[in-house]
Amino acid sequence: MRAEPTPDSGDRNALGEEPSAYLRQHAGNPVHWQPFGDRAFARAAARNVPVFLSIGYAACHWCHVMAHESFEDQATADYLNAHFVAVKVDREERPDVDAAYMAATQAISGEGGWPMSVFLTADGLAFHAGTYFPPRPMPGRPSFLQVLEAVHDAWEERRDAVEQNARSLAQTMGHAQLSAAVNLNELPELLDPELLPAAVRSLGRSEDPDDGGFGAAPKFPPSAVLEFLMRHAAVPSDTAGEARDMAGRTLAAMARSALFDQLDGGFARYSVTRDWSVPHFEKMLYDNAQLLRAYVHWVRLGGTPGFPAAEAADVAVRTAEWMLASLGLPAGSWGAAGPHGAAEALASSLDADSVVNGEHHEGASYLWTAGELEKLLGNDHGAAIARLMNVGEHGTVSKLGSPLHPARALSPEEAARWAGARPRLLAARAARPQPARDDKVVAGWNGLAVAALAEAGAVLDRPGLVDAAVRIAGYLEKVHWRAAKEELVRVSHAGAARGIGGLLEDYAFCGEGFLALFAVTGNAHWYGLAEAVVSAACRRFIADGSLADTAGESAQVSNALGGRPGLDPFDGATPSGAAAFAGVLLSYAALSGSSEHRTMAGNILALLPPIAAQAPRVAGWLLATAQAAAEGPVEAAVVGRPGAARDALHVALLRSPSPGLVIAVGAGGAGGGQGEDAGTAGTVPLLRGRTAGADGAPLVYLCRGMVCERPVASVQEVRDRLSSGRR
Known part of the structure; x- marks a missing residue:
């Protein structure tokens, strides 16, 4: 007989003091949320109930939707509290947790995304999973309460089968991790010189030459692939021209699209349409840091007639200025020393939604109607801007309107008209409700920003951007780097480091940033800090000659992966930790003369041949690093x-x-x-x-x-x- 739900008085919602804005967003839910950790899993074991794991992030639109529909509902919360231990995870704070259970979710349900909903045993093994569940049944998708009831029934009535399935899944995932292992003790084989041209040709087969980018909707900015294509284009070969053209088409399409904020600068996370006309409006630091660097490198490459270097430079400057103005955390915000108002660190993201009259509306701050433009700019001028920026009678996103974007190059006359309208439109938009900001500082993403800002300042002759890179690097050293322990902490909030140690990607991205800053400034302090970070990463993530993404921060994650340390060689929204680490090792070896680090980089690049042949779109940074290795590097x-x-x-x-x-x-x-x-x-x-x-x-x-x-x-x-x- 099914047990009736009863409140569990031993638990409470414990998210109020967490550094993550995403977790604090759920601190007022009637669900007794717990942060991820041994305590929550011990509580599940003591109560003999499963763990319900919900993973998302602060800027996620559908995370807000499910929270409002289900996690704020008292009846749903009562059932969840009675039969589960509910655990909330910010995927940006714990990408190790996210990666492990994303793999499980995809294996179980055939889909992945956020919010992610996973049911676990008390030792962290997944046995059921999905993504968004609605409050009422929909065709092909049960309601969230139906899922909770079905999982509870299975747990009570078929426990042995549930646990056996969970163990089998973990074992399967462990074998998958083993297949991606890197043996750093071996001498690396030389890469086939035909590998890189073959990857360019393979990318060409998946390119969308009309709208730019790769594949169909939804479209994400292919930042790591663009870096490879530009590096390949810089070296004369039969495929160099093809690589340059592909990179140029994608960079131009994104710059002229709704993905790029035509008013204030900065890029949205992705487009839900093939032609980049309807973005998903969250703005992430990691995207903008990578894209800033990509547009700077296009300037360095010289551009093409279809996308001139001058236009790319304008996009780069506006992106850098947006990052510092909108994500910049000034020293005064936590009382540290520093110039008032100057960014000392960069926040993680801006939300996809704005709250209007108490309700979340996706992209509300960014949308316009033709009537609004005419009222603000005058009938004739407003109508001309509406036509120029593809704002029609009916909103392309919602009844609130459409995003501004030309979807093509502007003539000099059109560019002048748009430049004249921008200040008034920016002032009007500033008066609207603004998206919330997630103020947590992620070490690795700030490392990406240091590299991008330093190179942007040098290439575009903007010394203020180099100064910003120096300040942010100084914050990483002061707050995230624990020199006495030779350890990097992943997250800080309000000027204090908290939570787990950095993951491989954090060490790699910070090392990349410090080396880029050394190259630009000539200050050997940054070389020394990069050297310390690289050495610490080698000790932390290499065991018995094998490389891992984590150092075993959580037993539950290790259990979910079959007890094997995980290494994911595939790029996601950012380069994989393995690929980024290979790049840092290669650069450090060139500066230091270390054959040991050069050998380690070569061993990581040994992951490339099967990935490049089958899926070059998820191997962009490995390909970019291989291109550098093929050139020496110089x-x-x-x-x-x-x-x-x-x-x-x-x-x-x-x-x-x-x-x-x-x-x-x-x-x-x-x-x-x-x-x-x-x-x-x-x-x-x-x-x-x-x-x-x-x-x-x-x-x-x-x-x-x-x-x-x-x-x-x-x-x-x-x-x-x-x-x-x-x-």
Whole structure:
């Protein structure tokens, strides 16, 4: 007989003090939510009930919908509290938990996404799962309460079968993890030189040449793939032109679409339509950091007639400015020292929804009707802007209207008309209800932003962006890096680090950011910090010659993966931890001369051949790193007396599209240098023994594949050498 639900007085909603904005959004639910951890699972074991695991994130529209429909409903909460221990997870805070149970959800239900709804045994094994469940049955989808009742029945009446199925699934997932293992003790095999051109041709078969991007709707920005295509395009080959054209079509389509906020800058998470005309409006730091870097690299590559470098530079500047203005957390927001109003760290995201009259509306802040434009700008001007920006009589998103986007290049006259309208439209939009911001700081995503801002500042001649990168890197060092323990913490909130240690992706992205900042500033402090982070990652994530994404932060996650450490080589919204780590190892090896780290990078790249052949769209960063490895990578040591001549050589290198180019700057000569140059040669092996010219005149030493050429002294010689060295 089914037990009647009774309130469990031993539990309460425990999310009110959590650093995650997503968890705090659910602190007022009548559900007795618990954060993920041993305590919650011990409670399930003591009560002899399953765990209901709900995973989402603060900017997720459908997470808000399910929360309102089910988690705020008292009757549903009473049943859930009586028969389950309810656990909430922010996927951005715990991607290890999300990855493990996403794999289980896909295996069980054939679908994946957020909100994710997973039912677990008290030791963390999944036995039933799905995504969004409505409050009432729909065709092909039961109601949430029906699912709860069915799971409770199975748990009470068929426990042995439930637990056996959960164990079998975990074993299957463990074998899948083993198949993606990397043995770092072996000597890596050389990659087939045809692998990279073959990947370009394979990507060409899945490209949408009319609307840009790859595949059909929904369309996500293919940031890692774009990096590979641009690196490949920089090296003469039969497929270089194809790679350049594909990258240009996608970058142009996104820049001119509703995915890009035409008023304020920054990119939405994805488009629900093939032509990028209806975005899913959440704005994520990780997307914008990667896309900022992609548009900067397009500028560096030189652009194409179809998407000029100048247009890409404008998109990059507006994206960087949006990141700092809208996601920037000024020092005063938690009382730390620093210039008032200057971003010291970057928040995670802006919500997809805005709350209007107490109700969530997706994209409400961004939508316009033709009538609103005419009222604001005048009938003729407003109607012209509506036509220009594809705002018709009927809203493409909801009755609130349509997003502004031209979907094509603007003529000079149209661009001037749009530039004149933007300030008034921005002021009007600022008066609307704004989407909420998730203020948690994720180490890895801020590392991505450091690299992007530093390179944007150097390539676009925006020193303020380099200054911002320095501030954010300083925050990561001060708040997230525990030097005494040589440990990186993944999340901070209000200026204090909290929660689990960083995952492989955090160490890799932060290492990438610190190395990029060293290349731009020449300050060896950032090289030293990158070296410490790389060394710590090797100790933390490599055991018995095998690499893992995590260091076993939770026994439940390990159990769900069959007891094996997990390594996911596939890119998601960000590069995989393995791919990002391979890239950092390759760059660090070039700067340090470490053959050990070069070998480790090569072993990780050994994951590439089967993935590149079958699914290059999820191997973009491995492909980009392989392209850099194929080019050497090129090592550039700039030495000489600080001043305009050395700066010109340094900038020429920073603006070169040479794949994986590694740059170090120092004074050279026996006497060292002044200021930030002092001691650089002693810290950075690539600079050792590099002497400046007569009277400290600057020189550039270029090396490739452990072979160095004679030093050069002019910008033109640097450019010629880099060009002639490309195959």
